[in-house]
Amino acid sequence: MSFSSKTLLSALAGAVTVAAHGHVTNIVINGLSYQNYDPFSFPYQQNPPTVVGWTASNTDNGFVAPDAFASPDIICHKSATNAGGHAVVAAGDKIFIQWDTWPESHHGPVIDYLANCGSAGCEKVDKTTLKFFKIDEVGLVDGSKAPGVWGSDQLIANGNAWMVQIPADIAPGNYVLRHEIIALHSGNQPNGAQNYPQCFNLQITGSGTSNPDGVLGTALYKPDDAGILANIYNAPFTYSIPGPALISGAASIAQAKSAITASATAVTGSATAAPAPAATTTTTAAPAAATTTTAASVDAGATVIVSPGATATTAAPAAGATSTASAPRPTRCAGRDKKRRHARDLGKN
Structure with a gap:
């Protein structure tokens, strides 16, 4: 094999390794599944669909370094x-966050924040003005043996998914949900930690009055925080989760084996919930068949994509907006597949 071929093969193998990190594919609220921004296909579409997840340029499933x-x-x-749409959720409800994959070697905490977007709505807010407050965190579960058991391990055990509860007393309004995994497999060296934040637009309903203080996103962490520059290979050890403290009223949810119906079709008018697909499990607190769910409110004329599957009852969307079942997810970039096939071919030489 030539030097250039070896170099290309090494580079492509590295790209495949990076792509294995993962991203959120969808979030589920009361049986209705909302598609997230897909970094593998949306950047290559002339008119990508409107979704509730923020766009990002992590086409390699990469991370943000300290x-x-x-x-x-x-x-x-x-x-x-900013995402073009938002999902509606009641204070006190749970949100199921589904990742496509997560590597077992990437141990670390799972953290969730909310930030109030104000009256302008999250579709238009300047992200640098958002102040985030922490509503959920799971860090080191067992540090008796290296590299320990972490929130990320619970996420993997739960089918690469995470459940978070919106605080019951939170004031109604427009919020960004910031969901994040921090991988610490290289956290023992400066700039070695890997942050994987994902954001979603929510409209929270209810009669709560709590308006917690928040922290600007750019001030959440410092590179030398104890929870960022951390050695997970010297057991036994303890760990301090980085970022601000949990707000009063934050709820802790047991993650192991919990799940929720992960597919539903938004329809207008009255309908009853059909049985979940055979491959889908449900939480013990599954929504009742007659539950009314708001699919999403978006700018007039826009469409929010939800996943096909079981039927859920929905309220009428905002004026001019529609909610529709998506077609099957587009295949990943053809160029990426060609590169992978080419890398395999080179390996045979």
Whole structure:
């Protein structure tokens, strides 16, 4: 094999390794599944669908490193821009966050934040003005043996998914949900930690009055925080989760084996919930068949994509907006597949 071929093969193998990190594919609220921004297909579409997840340029499923903690990239991932739609959720309800994959070697905490977007709505808010408060965190579960058992391990055991509860007393309004995994497998060296933030637009309903103080996204962490510059290979050890403290009223949810119906079709008018697909499990607190769910409110004329599957009852969307079942997810970039096939062919030489 030539030097150039070896170099190309090494580079492509590295790209495949990076791509294995993962991203959120969808979130589920009361049986209705909302598609997230897909970094593998949407950047290559002329008119990508309107979704509730913020766009980002992490087409390699990459991360934000500590040397970028003071940059806007740490807020909602690299070059993130506002999602065009938002999902409606009641204070006290749970949100199921589904990742496509997560590597077992990437141990670390799972953290969730909310930030109030104000009256302008999260579709238009300047992300650098958002102040985040922490509503959920799971860090080191067992540090008796290296590298320990972490929130990320619970996420993997739960089918690469995470459940978070919106605080029951939170004031109604427009919020960004910031969901994040921090991988610490290289956290024992400066700039070695890897942050994977994901953001979603929510409209929270209810009669709560709590308006917690928050922290700007660019001030959440410092590169030398004890929870960032951390050695997970010297057991036994303890760990301090980085970022602000949990707010009063934050709820802790047991993650192991919990799940929720992960597919539903938004329809208008009255309908009853159909049985979940055979491959889907449900939580013990599954929504009742007659439950009414708001699919999403978006700018007039826009469409929010939800996943096909079981039927859920929905309220009428905002004026001019529609909610529709998506077609099957587009295949990943053909160029990426060609590169992978080419890398395999080179390996045979």
